[in-house]
C-alpha cells in the first residue's frame with residue numbers, strides 16, 4: 001500500500017505515463033503497462049481506494065446488468081463469480097484483487113485528485129497538480145469515468161429539507177431507513193435496484209418517476225459449485241460463455257436501429273413483464289413507457305414492478321416540483337411528508353468535470369474546446385491536446401454491451417500509440433483536427449436512424465447543446481474495436497507535417 | 509410485420525409460380541445487393557428476421573422466398589430452386605451481380621448458382637451448407653418423414669432439438685423452449701424440400717466455383733455437422749472458413765456474429781486469404 005504523505009508542493013519524479021482514475025479503465029491500462037514493464041507510470045486517484053463506479057455505488061441492491069463473466073477483464077477471467085450478475089461488493093473485490101495481484105498498488109497515489117493538468121509546450125510534457133504534489137509525464141491517460149460525477153436536480157427549497165438527503169452514489173450508511181418515510185427520486189438503472197431494497201425497510205416509500213423505463217426479466221441465478229469448478233479447471237469454458245454473452249448482447253444492438261420488426265417484439269417482452277407483475281390498470285398505465293424501446297437504457301429486474309403492489313409504496317409520476325421542510329411536492333400537486341430523500345438521478349455524462357481542468361497546447365481548456373459537446377478522434381485523441389488519451393470518454397458508452405470490452409479496445413490502441421512514439425522517437429503525438437472532424441461525421445452518420453436519436457425520449461446519451469449523440473457508440477461493440485482498437489499513425493503524422501510546415505514558414 | 513421499413517416486396521414469375529422477394533434497393537441504383545437465400549421450410553422472414561435489418565443498415569439487401577411448386581409431377585430438384593433465385597437475380601441485380609448468401613438448403617442452391625452462372629455471383633457465402641448428403645443426415649431425414657406423417661407434435665420437438673445447439677437450448681428456460689417448439693411450422697413445400705435434402709450431391713460442381721467464397725460452419729450443428737463446411741472449404745478454390753459456436757439455427761442463435769462475418773467479407777472479400785480460417789473475434 002502506498003503511504004506517501006506528500007503535500008501540494010512536492011514535485012515527483014517524471015514518469016512516462018500518468019493515468020488518472022483507478023476504476024475499470026485506469027486499472028486496465030495500469031495492468032497493461034505493468035505487465036509490459038517498459039514504461040514508468042503512476043495512477044492518480046482522488047479517493048482512498050480503487051474501484052471507481054464499484055467503490056462509489058455501494059447502495060443496497062447494487063449489481064451489474066451485463067453478466068459478470070463478460071463484465072470483467074479478458075485477461076483476468078474469474079471462475080468464482082457467484083451469480084450471473086454479481087453484486088457490487090464482489091465486483092469491487094475483483095478490482096481490488098486486480099490492483100494488488102498485478103502489482104499496481106505501489107504505482108497508485110490515493111487522495112491525488114487531478115486539480116489541473118497543463119501541456120507544457122517547451123518541456124513537451126504534461127504537468128499535473130494534485131493535493132499530493134506535482135506529477136509530470138510524457139503521456140496523460142485520463143480514466144476518470146463518464147458516470148462518476150453524481151448529478152443532483154435543482155429543486156426549489158431543496159436546502160430546507162429537514163430530513164436526510166443523499167445521492168445513490170454517495171449512500172449515507174449512517175441513516176437507518178427502518179420505519180422511515182423515504183422518497184426515491186428517479187426511475188433509471190439505479191432506482192430499479194434501490195427501490196425494492198428500500199421498500200423492505202421503509203414504513204412508507206414514494207418513488208418519483210418522470211419517465212417510465214422499459215424493464216425486462218432479469219435472468220439472474222447463482223452459479224453452482226460444479227460450474228465454478230469447471231471454469232476453474234477448464235478456463236476455455238469460461239471463454240465460451242463469455243463469447244456467448246457478448247454475441248447475445250450484440251444481437252440486441254439490432255433493436256436499436258429502430259426496425260419495427262425487431263423493436264416491437266423486444267418491447268413486448270417488457271410490456272408483458274409489466275402486465276404479468278402488475279394487475280392494477282392505473283398502475284400499469286403509469287408504468288408504461290411513452291417512448292420507443294431502447295431510446296433509454298433497457299433495464300432488467302424481477303422485483304422492481306412487484307414492489308409497487310405493496311400498500312406502503314406509492315408511485316408519483318409528476319416529478320418533484322418543490323421542497324419545503326419535510327414536505328416534498330410533486331408537479332401532480334401531491335404532497336408527501338418524508339424523512340429521507342434519496343436521489344437516483346444519475347451522473348454528469350455529457351459535460352465532464354475533468355474537461356474544465358485540462359489545458360492543451362494553446363492554453364485553452366478542454367471544456368472550452370468542447371463548449372458545443374465533447375468529441376475525440378477514435379474516441380481518445382483531441383486536437384490541441386497532444387499526448388493525451390481519454391479512456392471511456394466521448395462515444396464510448398454502450399446501450400447494449402460491456403464497457404470493459406470498450407476500455408480494453410482503447411487500452412490496446414493507446415499501448416500501440418505509445419510504442420509507436422518509442423519506435424520512432426517521437427516526443428509528441430497530436431491528432432489532426434480535420435481527421436477528428438471526419439471521425440465525428442462518421443459517428444454522426446452511424447447514429448442516424450437509431451432509437452437514441454429518433455425514439456422520442458430525453459436521455460443522457462444525447463448532448464442537449466448540439467443534439468449529437470456524444471456519449472454512446474452508436475454501432476455494435478465489435479465494430480468499436482475494429483474501428484478504434486487499432487492504432488493508425490497516419491492522421492497523427494498529418495498533424496505533425498502541418499506543424500512542421502507552419503514552423504518552417506515562420507522561419508522564412 | 510414488414511421485414512424492414514425500406515424493403516419493397518415484389519414477384520418474379522418463374523414457369524407457373526411467383527417468386528416473392530424483398531429488396532431495399534432498386535435495379536440501376538448501382539448498389540450490389542446482399543442476397544439472402546433461406547433454408548428448408550423457411551422464408552425470408554422466418555430465417556432472416558434479425559439478419560436482414562442488421563445487413564440493411566449497411567447494404568442493399570434482397571431476400572427471396574422459395575415458391576412451392578404445387579403442380580410438379582416429379583421430385584423437386586435443386587435446379588428448380590436455383591432457377592427461382594436466378595430469375596430474381598436477373599430481374600433485380602443483372603447490372604451489379606450479387607453477394608449471394610445461402611443458408612442450409614439455400615447454401616446448396618447458392619453454390620449451384622455460383623457454379624452454373626458465375627456472372628451473377630460476385631461473392632458467395634455458405635452458412636451451414638453441404639455438398640453431399642451422408643448417412644447421418646439421411647437417418648435424421650428418415651425420422652423426419654416418419655414423424656411428419658405420424659406425429660407432428662413429436663416432429664416439432666424433434667426439429668427443435670435438432671435445430672439448436674446444446675449451449676443455446678440448455679441456457680433457456682422451460683417456457684422458452686416450449687415457445688420454440690410451439691413456433692415450429694410445416695409450410696407447404698417442406699416435404700418436397702426434405703425429400704430433396706436426402707439426395708443433395710453437388711460435389712462435382714463446386715470445384716468450379718470461382719467467386720470468392722466464405723464458408724461458415726456451425727460448431728454444434730446436428731443437422732449439417734461442421735464436417736460438411738470443412739469439405740466445402742476443401743473443395744472450393746477461393747474459399748475461407750469461419751466457425752460459429754452455434755447449432756444449425758445460427759441465424760437465430762448468433763445473428764450478430766453472422767452479420768459481422770458477412771459484412772466484413774462482402775466489403776473486402778480478399779481481406780482473408782483463400783485457404784485460411786478466420787480467427788473468431790476475441791471478446
Ligand SMILES: Cc1cc2nc3c(=O)[nH]c(=O)nc-3n(C[C@H](O)[C@H](O)[C@H](O)COP(=O)(O)OP(=O)(O)OC[C@H]3O[C@@H](n4cnc5c(N)ncnc54)[C@H](O)[C@@H]3O)c2cc1C
Nearest residue numbers: 021023024025046052053064065066114144145148392403
Ligand atoms: C451503478 C452503475 C452500474 C453500472 N453497471 C454497468 C454494467 O453492468 N455494465 C457496464 O458495462 N457498465 C456499467 N456501468 C458503467 C460503468 O461506469 C463502467 O462500466 C465502468 O465501471 C467505468 O469505469 P471507468 O474506469 O471508466 O470509470 P470509473 O469507474 O467511474 O472510475 C473513474 C475513477 O476516476 C476517479 N477520478 C475522477 N476524477 C478524478 C480526478 N479529477 N482526479 C483523480 N481521480 C479522479 C474516480 O474517483 C474513479 O475512481 C455502471 C455504472 C453505474 C454507475
